[in-house]
Amino acid sequence: MKTEAVDSAAAGVAGAPARRAARRALLVAFVALAFVLPQLPVPDFWITQANYIGLYALVAMGLVLLIGVVGLTSFGQAAFVGIGAYTTAVLATALGLSPWLNLLIGLALTCASALVLGWVTLRLSGHYLPLATIAWCLALNYSMANMEWLGKFDGILGVPPIAIGAIDFTEGRNIYYLIWGAALLGAAALINLLDSRPGRAIRALNGGVPMAEAMGIPTFRYKVQVFVIAALLAAVSGWLFAHFQRSVNPSPFGIKWGIEYLVMAVIGGIGNVWGAFAGATVVKIIEDQLQVILPRLTGTTGNFETIVFGIGLVLMLKYAPQGLWPFLSKWAPAPQRARDWDTASAFPERERPQRGSLLLEVERVRKQFGGLVAVNDVSFELRAGEILGLIGPNGAGKSTTFNLVTGTLPKTAGAVRFRGEDISALRAREIARRGVSRTFQHVRMMPAMTVLENVALGGWQRGHSGALAAMLRLDRAEERRMFREAERELARIGMADQMHELAGNLPLGRQRLMEIARALCTDPVLLLLDEPAAGLRHREKKALAEVLRQLRAEGMTLLLVEHDMDFVMNLTDRIVVMEYGTKLMEGTPAEVQASPAVRAAYLGTEH
Ligand code: ADP
Numbered sequence: 383m384k385t386e387a388v389d390s391a392a393a394g395v396a397g398a399p400a401r402r403a404a405r406r407a408l409l410v411a412f413v414a415l416a417f418v419l420p421q422l423p424v425p426d427f428w429i430t431q432a433n434y435i436g437l438y439a440l441v442a443m444g445l446v447l448l449i450g451v452v453g454l455t456s457f458g459q460a461a462f463v464g465i466g467a468y469t470t471a472v473l474a475t476a477l478g479l480s481p482w483l484n485l486l487i488g489l490a491l492t493c494a495s496a497l498v499l500g501w502v503t504l505r506l507s508g509h510y511l512p513l514a515t516i517a518w519c520l521a522l523n524y525s526m527a528n529m530e531w532l533g534k535f536d537g538i539l540g541v542p543p544i545a546i547g548a549i550d551f552t553e554g555r556n557i558y559y560l561i562w563g564a565a566l567l568g569a570a571a572l573i574n575l576l577d578s579r580p581g582r583a584i585r586a587l588n589g590g591v592p593m594a595e596a597m598g599i600p601t602f603r604y605k606v607q608v609f610v611i612a613a614l615l616a617a618v619s620g621w622l623f624a625h626f627q628r629s630v631n632p633s634p635f636g637i638k639w640g641i642e643y644l645v646m647a648v649i650g651g652i653g654n655v656w657g658a659f660a661g662a663t664v665v666k667i668i669e670d671q672l673q674v675i676l677p678r679l680t681g682t683t684g685n686f687e688t689i690v691f692g693i694g695l696v697l698m699l700k701y702a703p704q705g706l707w708p709f710l711s712k713w714a715p716a717p718q719r720a721r722d723w724d725t726a727s728a729f730p731e732r733e734r735p736q737r738g739s740l741l742l743e744v745e746r747v748r749k750q751f752g753g754l755v756a757v758n759d760v761s762f763e764l765r766a767g768e769i770l771g772l773i774g775p776n777g778a779g780k781s782t783t784f785n786l787v788t789g790t791l792p793k794t795a796g797a798v799r800f801r802g803e804d805i806s807a808l809r810a811r812e813i814a815r816r817g818v819s820r821t822f823q824h825v826r827m828m829p830a831m832t833v834l835e836n837v838a839l840g841g842w843q844r845g846h847s848g849a850l851a852a853m854l855r856l857d858r859a860e861e862r863r864m865f866r867e868a869e870r871e872l873a874r875i876g877m878a879d880q881m882h883e884l885a886g887n888l889p890l891g892r893q894r895l896m897e898i899a900r901a902l903c904t905d906p907v908l909l910l911l912d913e914p915a916a917g918l919r920h921r922e923k924k925a926l927a928e929v930l931r932q933l934r935a936e937g938m939t940l941l942l943v944e945h946d947m948d949f950v951m952n953l954t955d956r957i958v959v960m961e962y963g964t965k966l967m968e969g970t971p972a973e974v975q976a977s978p979a980v981r982a983a984y985l986g987t988e989h
């Protein structure tokens with residue numbers, strides 16, 4: 383039963399073993415062909431084209447990360463290419479510095495400018511980033527074209543070739559290896575990154591920000607990081623470009639090219655790193671053809687290919703928004719994770735408070751949405767090791783109370799103390815790091831990630847590995863611990879056999895259970911569950927109640943919103959009843975059941 387589920391899930395993701403082997407063979411063939419191409423008797427022109435494609439792919443894969451994974455659009459990548467190119471051109475010609483040193487300096491400059499640009503604009507929502515990147519690209523390009531020491535429109539000539547010892551990369555067939563080595567390493571680094579602790583956080587940036595923050599993840603920092611990584615890839619491309627062309631001038635770093643890189647990413651398919659190669663190839667080939675055909679058609683010379691690309695981009699977005707990649711992906715190796723974490727060591731666990739000690743104090747918290755008082759000066763306490771139920775009719779303010787306690791929403795007034803510390807002014811992720819975790823009434827998850835990956839998002843704050851370690855695959859030991867923990871929490875709620883399925887394919891009730899496993903993966907002291915049993919069948923509800931009792935026995939403290947009265951009455955130690963944002967009463971399940979006021983509230987009659 384178990385293996386069957388795992389196999390069918392794996393088949394859904396990766397295809398049958400024979401197909402999988404064929405796909406891997408194709409990737410190997412692609413890399414092997416890339417490797418031997420300059421040794422084959424092909425025309426020099428081909429090699430030159432391949433060099434441009436590699437240079438473009440480096441920039442476009444940064445955009446795949448930005449647009450496809452995170453949902454941020456940049457028109458300004460050409461400017462970062464320009465920084466990489468001009469830095470090495472100036473330093474090599476004026477000061478005679480080594481290209482390798484210039485690469486480091488160029489990357490540092492790019493990193494600094496991307497940090498500043500990202501820091502200022504990524505906080506702003508909506509269209510500010512695209513606009514800011516356009517402005518940035520125009521401004522930088524204008525500076526290049528107007529500064530005496532950058533050679534104005536003529537640029538800088540006589541850039542020396544890159545050399546390693548006695549080998550110099552003057553010739554196209556030599557520098558090909560540098561360019562394609564960089565492009566393939568870049569692709570491998572990005573693929574590694576996406577399959578890691580920082581990578582899951584990055585993938586959650588697209589539509590999962592409140593959830594990620596509630597898991598303790600600093601989402602803004604990751605946004606800036608992604609922006610910087612994309613800029614660095616562009617700068618490497620620029621560095622190679624300057625030494626390949628042996629000269630630089632402003633025109634390849636203008637807004638026209640900013641748009642063209644975007645076209646490559648979109649045409650290739652922003653859903654996959656390999657799409658960048660497909661897009662770069664298609665754009666390069668079409669562009670060359672258009673430069674021959676269009677002047678004949680129009681009778682004049684001009685940048686008409688930009689217009690054609692613009693129209694092509696619009697059509698592409700309308701009819702094939704995923705680009706070419708979905709058509710190519712049949713032949714690409716599908717990522718799959720072997721279950722290799724049985725022997726991994728467990729993460730350390732947080733120290734639990736003394737049973738019965740005061741854990742959470744909610745003091746006159748208040749939330750107003752305009753004129754509506756959703757939570758009206760509500761107070762209650764939670765002691766370690768108890769299950770407190772929060773009940774009340776729809777719209778009573780229960781979920782809003784959760785949001786106030788966990789920092790998901792700012793309070794209008796009132797205070798919350800956790801383990802004696804005032805957490806009223808803390809952000810959601812800071813509260814999460816202190817050991818408060820939650821689920822959401824409206825499930826918040828990443829549907830395109832597997833169940834296991836979603837749960838591992840909860841484990842983010844228990845790991846340490848950063849982007850560089852992930853790119854270099856130095857994070858595998860920690861990853862094994864992370865997945866061991868995620869599977870353990872899934873097993874606890876009876877979902878280990880579904881861990882390889884895509885979360886979006888689960889029924890709603892299962893998605894809620896998955897959220898509980900994710901919350902448990904943060905190693906919480908206090909767990910807030912918003913309607914965990916909704917959508918579950920009778921048998922599943924009983925199993926869930928048993929899990930929650932077990933958690934309590936292990937010293938966990940729970941705050942629970944639930945509409946199923948049997949579930950609440952049999953499970954909770956105490957109950958707080960809310961109505962119209964106000965606390966109506968507090969007592970044991972028996973006292974609440976006996977209260978005429980509560981009965982009236984539920985029946986909707988005046989008492
Ligand atoms: P419950 O979880 O008890 O069903 P909620 O806390 O979700 O209730 O909502 C309490 C009240 O606050 C409702 O009247 C709801 O419409 C309102 N409310 C909740 N969230 C918002 C919001 N973001 N903006 C405006 N009103 C809201």
Ligand code: MG
Binds near residue numbers: 781
């Ligand atoms: Mg609610």
